[in-house]
Amino acid sequence: MSSRKKVLLKVIILGDSGVGKTSLMNQFVNKKFSNQYKATIGADFLTKEVIVDDRIVTMQIWDTAGQERFQSLGVAFYRGADCCVLVFDVTAPNTFKSLESWRDEFLIQASPRDPDNFPFVILGNKVDLDNRAVSAKRAQQWCQSKNDIPYFETSAKEAVNVELAFQTIARNALAQETEAELYNEFPDQIKLNANDNNRNRDGDNCAC
Amino acid sequence: MDDDLPSDFQVIVVGTGMVESIVAAACSRIGKNVLHLDSSDHYGGLWASYNFDGLQKFIKEVNSDPKRKEQVYNLSEKWYIEKDVPEEAEESKTEDKSEPPKKVWSQTKFAAEYRKFNIDMTPKLLFSRGPLVELLISSNIARYAEFRCVTRVLTWLDDRLTPVPCSRADVFATETVSILEKRQLMKMLTAIVGNTEEEMEQEFKDWNEKPFKDYLTHKGLTPNLIHYVLFAIAGGSDKMNCRDGVRESKKFLMSLGRYGNTPFLWPMYGSGELPQCFCRLCAVFGGVYCLNRPIDKVEHKVVDEGKSVVVIESRSNTLNCDHLVIGINECPKDLISPEPVECTDISKAVFVTNGTIMSSEKEPLTLLRFPPLDGAEHGVTVLEVGPATGSCPKGLFVVYMIANKTADAETDLMPYAQRIFDMSGGDQNEPAEKPKCLWSVFYNAHDSSAPVASLADNVHVCSGPDAGLDFDRAVEQAEQIFKKICPGEEFLPRAPDPEEIVFEDDATPGPDFERTIDDEDEQKNEE
Numbered sequence: 001m002s003s004r005k006k007v008l009l010k011v012i013i014l015g016d017s018g019v020g021k022t023s024l025m026n027q028f029v030n031k032k033f034s035n036q037y038k039a040t041i042g043a044d045f046l047t048k049e050v051i052v053d054d055r056i057v058t059m060q061i062w063d064t065a066g067q068e069r070f071q072s073l074g075v076a077f078y079r080g081a082d083c084c085v086l087v088f089d090v091t092a093p094n095t096f097k098s099l100e101s102w103r104d105e106f107l108i109q110a111s112p113r114d115p116d117n118f119p120f121v122i123l124g125n126k127v128d129l130d131n132r133a134v135s136a137k138r139a140q141q142w143c144q145s146k147n148d149i150p151y152f153e154t155s156a157k158e159a160v161n162v163e164l165a166f167q168t169i170a171r172n173a174l175a176q177e178t179e180a181e182l183y184n185e186f187p188d189q190i191k192l193n194a195n196d197n198n199r200n201r202d203g204d205n206c207a208c
Numbered sequence: 209m210d211d212d213l214p215s216d217f218q219v220i221v222v223g224t225g226m227v228e229s230i231v232a233a234a235c236s237r238i239g240k241n242v243l244h245l246d247s248s249d250h251y252g253g254l255w256a257s258y259n260f261d262g263l264q265k266f267i268k269e270v271n272s273d274p275k276r277k278e279q280v281y282n283l284s285e286k287w288y289i290e291k292d293v294p295e296e297a298e299e300s301k302t303e304d305k306s307e308p309p310k311k312v313w314s315q316t317k318f319a320a321e322y323r324k325f326n327i328d329m330t331p332k333l334l335f336s337r338g339p340l341v342e343l344l345i346s347s348n349i350a351r352y353a354e355f356r357c358v359t360r361v362l363t364w365l366d367d368r369l370t371p372v373p374c375s376r377a378d379v380f381a382t383e384t385v386s387i388l389e390k391r392q393l394m395k396m397l398t399a400i401v402g403n404t405e406e407e408m409e410q411e412f413k414d415w416n417e418k419p420f421k422d423y424l425t426h427k428g429l430t431p432n433l434i435h436y437v438l439f440a441i442a443g444g445s446d447k448m449n450c451r452d453g454v455r456e457s458k459k460f461l462m463s464l465g466r467y468g469n470t471p472f473l474w475p476m477y478g479s480g481e482l483p484q485c486f487c488r489l490c491a492v493f494g495g496v497y498c499l500n501r502p503i504d505k506v507e508h509k510v511v512d513e514g515k516s517v518v519v520i521e522s523r524s525n526t527l528n529c530d531h532l533v534i535g536i537n538e539c540p541k542d543l544i545s546p547e548p549v550e551c552t553d554i555s556k557a558v559f560v561t562n563g564t565i566m567s568s569e570k571e572p573l574t575l576l577r578f579p580p581l582d583g584a585e586h587g588v589t590v591l592e593v594g595p596a597t598g599s600c601p602k603g604l605f606v607v608y609m610i611a612n613k614t615a616d617a618e619t620d621l622m623p624y625a626q627r628i629f630d631m632s633g634g635d636q637n638e639p640a641e642k643p644k645c646l647w648s649v650f651y652n653a654h655d656s657s658a659p660v661a662s663l664a665d666n667v668h669v670c671s672g673p674d675a676g677l678d679f680d681r682a683v684e685q686a687e688q689i690f691k692k693i694c695p696g697e698e699f700l701p702r703a704p705d706p707e708e709i710v711f712e713d714d715a716t717p718g719p720d721f722e723r724t725i726d727d728e729d730e731q732k733n734e735e
Binding site: 044045046047065066067069070071072074075076077079108111188189190191192193 | 213250251323324341344345350351352353354355356357467468473476477481484485487488491492494496497498499500501596598706
């Protein structure tokens with residue numbers, strides 16, 4: 001736990017189209033909100049460094065890039081997720097009902113080692129709107145029934161609870177991560193980049 | 209939900225194989241409005257990876273759906289282990305962390321860990337300096353994927369497996385060749401890589417059409433060295449001509465020293481991840497994705513003054529586009545020019561084993577190039593991947609074999625399998641020289657990699673996978689199709705990193721009133 005090494009967390013945001021996934025991510029990382037997102041265009045993943053206890057944590061937050069619209073997220077999207085944020089729109093009951101299937105879908109596709117304790121967070125978004133249709137109580141009850149998933153009521157538009165929610169996400173993921181480190185499932189993976197700096201130390205591989 | 213699928217697009221791509229996905233990404237990247245469909249519920253088409261459950265479904269489909277039989281035939285699946293393991297055999301499996309005994313696998317245990325398998329229909333490697341790696345880097349799509357280095361290249365020599373020295377370090381470290389041979393080999397490899405075009409021209413002008421083997425012999429290489437260069441480095445056979453041999457050797461040697469000890473990379477979780485990376489880029493730039501969406505009918509319509517559109521019927525929707533890009537496996541026959549294309553089908557096999565074919569300190573990732581055995585014409589390519597690649601649960605390895613078809617997959621490949629595996633079933637813990645084969649499937653795949661002409665200029669048919677080791681032909685074809693659709697446009701320019709994207713400020717008026725959340729008031733609105 002006292003390790004000060006940098007930690008990278010892959011966070012994925014799921015939920016029906018239009019619940020505000022991109023806006024939440026953008027509010028958290030860029031402190032900006034735009035009403036103009038229709039469907040998600042240009043949203044990929046954003047990174048932000050946060051400090052949890054005394055550790056620097058880089059959160060890499062992955063948007064669905066709109067592929068959720070016709071249930072077409074591929075398994076590659078879910079690989080290696082450290083935590084999962086499920087979002088619904090408090091003014092749209094259908095998006096709340098979908099949480100169950102998004103959670104199931106995540107557990108099937110990502111197949112985490114310990115599904116019962118995998119860090120989820122539920123965000124009830126758009127609490128700034130007047131036409132609320134899902135009560136906090138109802139959402140909380142559902143979260144409790146799912147092994148006490150933390151629940152936050154957020155407004156990406158007015159920056160309500162966004163910071164707090166993501167801090168909690170990081171903290172919970174990190175609590176899992178210390179255990180995961182022991183497993184260190186797939187070490188030494190290679191990311192490609194132009195600088196070739198993944199070059200193996202084992203000496204001169206040049207053939208000429 | 210289906211009903212709000214928009215109906216007009218500049219480009220519609222049907223099928224999510226490698227070529228289709230690259231084209232989709234390239235079109236979307238430069239601003240084309242793209243719809244990408246697939247008839248099945250997963251990405252990849254003929255290039256997909258399956259978990260063990262998905263694989264069982266695939267096998268069932270092949271055995272029952274005549275349409276599938278056009279692509280895959282002669283399929284035979286076999287188990288070498290029991291359905292269940294009796295209790296006492298399991299007892300030794302305790303929480304004891306020091307040297308746990310080998311797990312005794314059963315069919316039920318495979319099923320229980322089905323998610324940990326990622327088995328490729330089209331397993332392929334990337335050359336570290338090959339076109340796909342360069343494209344992934346230059347387009348910035350590399351950020352969606354992770355790779356592992358192939359740790360060794362093996363061949364079959366004197367009736368046993370032998371590592372092939374391919375880098376300078378390997379050549380010096382190897383004990384299988386003499387000092388004199390080392391010098392010869394280095395000279396040979398250096399000449400292939402280091403010579404200028406002119407020097408090459410001069411060196412090979414009389415050799416190009418002659419067998420590579422003769423050239424190597426002429427250069428005074430010993431039979432061992434000829435074997436290494438011809439079969440393992442060039443991936444050839446006795447008949448390979450000198451031009452091809454030099455080209456293939458050069459490709460191999462040029463990719464050394466970038467990421468690891470061999471020239472090859474393997475995608476984490478299998479080759480089936482790669483089409484999805486291109487699809488994600490397409491989606492990030494606005495491409496619309498819809499799996500599970502078969503097309504029923506494709507029509508080509510001339511609107512006016514030579515301008516034509518493609519009209520697609522899919523379920524109850526009518527979709528229009530200027531260009532249709534369609535995978536060969538999704539393509540209605542009447543769109544394809546009936547001229548037969550010459551091709552050799554492919555013999556393939558997948559094995560799950562309980563150990564590596566040749567032990568090593570760290571978990572190996574192996575390319576084995578078998579020279580032709582028993583008088584066969586072609587060699588066999590073998591890839592062995594372990595748990596660290598995300599291909600299978602701990603304690604297992606997945607082994608792929610690929611060859612040109614001569615008889616049928618099982619006849620073609622069984623002799624090779626028997627040399628490296630124990631195919632007899634039986635006690636999994638008995639000490640053995642060779643790993644036990646626990647499960648296998650043999651099948652023939654129709655080679656649909658030849659370019660196919662379509663009957664209309666704005667319908668572009670994408671080829672299926674070839675038997676080759678790499679993705680180079682897919683990348684090349686995707687670029688050609690893109691250039692036809694978008695002449696003069698750049699092919700997959702670098703996508704900006706997320707932090708380079710500046711979000712516009714104008715729509716951010718900020719909070720204009722304070723508000724507390726009172727649940728009780730809202731409760732009445734529920735549902």
